[in-house]
Amino acid sequence: MDILITGGAGFLGARLAQQLLARGTVSDASGQQQPIDHIILFDRVAAVGFTDPRIVIKIGDVTDEATIQAVVTPAVQSIFHLAAVVSGEAESDFDLGMRINLDATRYLLEAARKAGHCPRFVFSSSVAVFGGELPQQVLDTNAVTPQGSYGIQKAIGEMLVTDYSRKGFIDGRAVRVPTVSVRPGLPNKAASGFASGIIREPLQGIPAVCPVAPATRMWLCSPRTALFNLMHAHEIDGTRLGASRAINLPGLATSVEEMVAALARVAGDEVVQRIQWQEDPAVSRLIKSWPGDFLTARADALGFRHDASFDDIIRAHIADELTAPAV
Amino acid sequence: MDILITGGAGFLGARLAQQLLARGTVSDASGQQQPIDHIILFDRVAAVGFTDPRIVIKIGDVTDEATIQAVVTPAVQSIFHLAAVVSGEAESDFDLGMRINLDATRYLLEAARKAGHCPRFVFSSSVAVFGGELPQQVLDTNAVTPQGSYGIQKAIGEMLVTDYSRKGFIDGRAVRVPTVSVRPGLPNKAASGFASGIIREPLQGIPAVCPVAPATRMWLCSPRTALFNLMHAHEIDGTRLGASRAINLPGLATSVEEMVAALARVAGDEVVQRIQWQEDPAVSRLIKSWPGDFLTARADALGFRHDASFDDIIRAHIADELTAPAV
Numbered sequence A, B: 001m002d003i004l005i006t007g008g009a010g011f012l013g014a015r016l017a018q019q020l021l022a023r024g025t026v027s028d029a030s031g032q033q034q035p036i037d038h039i040i041l042f043d044r045v046a047a048v049g050f051t052d053p054r055i056v057i058k059i060g061d062v063t064d065e066a067t068i069q070a071v072v073t074p075a076v077q078s079i080f081h082l083a084a085v086v087s088g089e090a091e092s093d094f095d096l097g098m099r100i101n102l103d104a105t106r107y108l109l110e111a112a113r114k115a116g117h118c119p120r121f122v123f124s125s126s127v128a129v130f131g132g133e134l135p136q137q138v139l140d141t142n143a144v145t146p147q148g149s150y151g152i153q154k155a156i157g158e159m160l161v162t163d164y165s166r167k168g169f170i171d172g173r174a175v176r177v178p179t180v181s182v183r184p185g186l187p188n189k190a191a192s193g194f195a196s197g198i199i200r201e202p203l204q205g206i207p208a209v210c211p212v213a214p215a216t217r218m219w220l221c222s223p224r225t226a227l228f229n230l231m232h233a234h235e236i237d238g239t240r241l242g243a244s245r246a247i248n249l250p251g252l253a254t255s256v257e258e259m260v261a262a263l264a265r266v267a268g269d270e271v272v273q274r275i276q277w278q279e280d281p282a283v284s285r286l287i288k289s290w291p292g293d294f295l296t297a298r299a300d301a302l303g304f305r306h307d308a309s310f311d312d313i314i315r316a317h318i319a320d321e322l323t324a325p326a327v
Helices: A011-023 A065-071 A087-092 A094-115 A149-166 A191-203 A223-235 A256-267 A281-289 A297-301 A310-322 B011-023 B065-071 B087-092 B094-115 B149-166 B191-203 B223-235 B256-267 B281-289 B297-301 B310-322
Strands: A002-006 A025-027 A033-035 A038-043 A055-059 A076-081 A120-126 A171-177 A208-210 A217-221 A246-248 A252-255 A275-277 B002-006 B025-027 B033-035 B038-043 B055-059 B076-081 B120-126 B171-177 B208-210 B217-221 B246-248 B252-255 B275-277
Touching: A002 A011, A011 A025, A011 A038, A011 A223, A025 A223, A065 A094, A076 A094, A076 A223, A087 A094, A087 A149, A087 A191, A087 A281, A094 A120, A094 A149, A120 A149, A120 A223, A149 A171, A149 A246, A149 B149, A171 A223, A191 A208, A191 A217, A191 A256, A191 A281, A191 A310, A217 A223, A217 A256, A223 A310, A246 A297, A252 A256, A252 A310, A256 A310, B002 B011, B011 B025, B011 B038, B011 B223, B025 B223, B065 B094, B076 B094, B076 B223, B087 B094, B087 B149, B087 B191, B087 B281, B094 B120, B094 B149, B120 B149, B120 B223, B149 B171, B149 B246, B171 B223, B191 B208, B191 B217, B191 B256, B191 B281, B191 B310, B217 B223, B217 B256, B223 B310, B246 B297, B252 B256, B252 B310, B256 B310
Parallel strands: A002 A038, A002 A076, A038 A055, A076 A120, A120 A171, A171 A246, A208 A275, B002 B038, B002 B076, B038 B055, B076 B120, B120 B171, B171 B246, B208 B275
Antiparallel strands: A025 A033, A217 A252, B025 B033, B217 B252
């Protein structure tokens, strides 16, 4: 069987591909493990660093309907839809966000439907679907009330995944991924980008700006946990998900000052001195609208995982990114 | 100022137009009452029975983007978006539902945005956005978990109305209208159509089939209340709506057997004998997925209204529809 990953050249997409190559098999529609013949990494740029012959690089525009139709061949039995415009950019360029986060998702769902064999479809959603007045801990039953266009577009994607699944067009799973920290690589336009930047840059001797107040609460997960949960979302039996295919993923409830205190414990006070505190009202508004804590009873029962501590997350980042070659 | 009503030839659209003609004025963007110059009744068929020169009949396809762009002229300062494929039809014809309930809503929102003056935009949503496991009474904070494509499409429309409002493109209000009973006219393809049919047809000496069990719970409002609340949704100050522009409208919590008992009280046992009980699994599944009771604290505080009793609803139906000429 073939697996399609949109956003396949991105940080999560490329690492997911590595994990899939290492696994060698995934569940097919009937829950049986099947060997992976090809992993199609679809993105606007080429994924780099792969030598495994099972990897197929496809460069294209996810908002082009014909391109998407062509890439979802009958052999594609699983789709990981990770391509997205991030929160900050979806807010500053509304039309781009609608095209990539909404239109492209529809094209992909339609292509999956036309494939005719009900492929597994993992959609990366976000905690940004929540916002506004929220309880101290968000429950599985809380209404989604996004305060940004990114959250709105992700919430719409979730609903389509749920309805396409109910209709039997796909076997979908929409996971609300916490803010991933520490994300390696260069800064991006996500409003939450600082949650990685204030750890990643200081560890490399580079100053970083923190655009939110120290008391700001965050719902986090490490790259390792995000990847485990994306894979787990694919592997679980879809019928266990019930009425909604959207799942609040487990995370670590912390504050920015707790993150910085962990950085001091792991890497020393000197490193922390490289953080400059300079509030950005637009970023701060979006971030403060997102929930900082959840009770994820449903995801816990389904076997999704969370990180133990932010200290461990920083140590894993150092082990994975600063002491080993990048992809 | 001009007002656009999509679905303007439909039952609610045509009556709303009559009310607007009688009022003569509505709130403009700044909350001032302004005289109504034109009411554009847009639909795929011509609205009939109007003689007032302020009425403009426009026949067209709501899923044609250029048509929608053309109909939202700069003079249109208010839009009532009532055009929709009803629940039963959206379920049986998925693509039609997506085109009319989702694509057309997007075209209209985009046209309103391009108009550039932030028009008031009333979107008729539905209790069908709720479904699955629900509390005894649905609260304003409950997650939407639609169990049908109609509910999914309406929930997506609500989110777009909320985001377009937050961005300042429109001043939107999305009202979750209860099942309207007693709806006059001919049966339609709404799964909830029986809630009118089992009253309307027997009162005219015609047999009617009830496709759900007597104990089935319903959240209802009369046509009079639906029209009052649509108008009220237009008139209230949009800034009072806060984070979400979607509003659970007040209704009357009743069961089908209570509706029939009311019919017996108002019209006699003979009339009730014309109801045939014959469960339809597809209709019953959709209807049972919808909530039968709400606590509408937010809508109550905003001044929306509910009906006092189903007996009164039947009496109003007899007065409005069976003893006076139709439109």
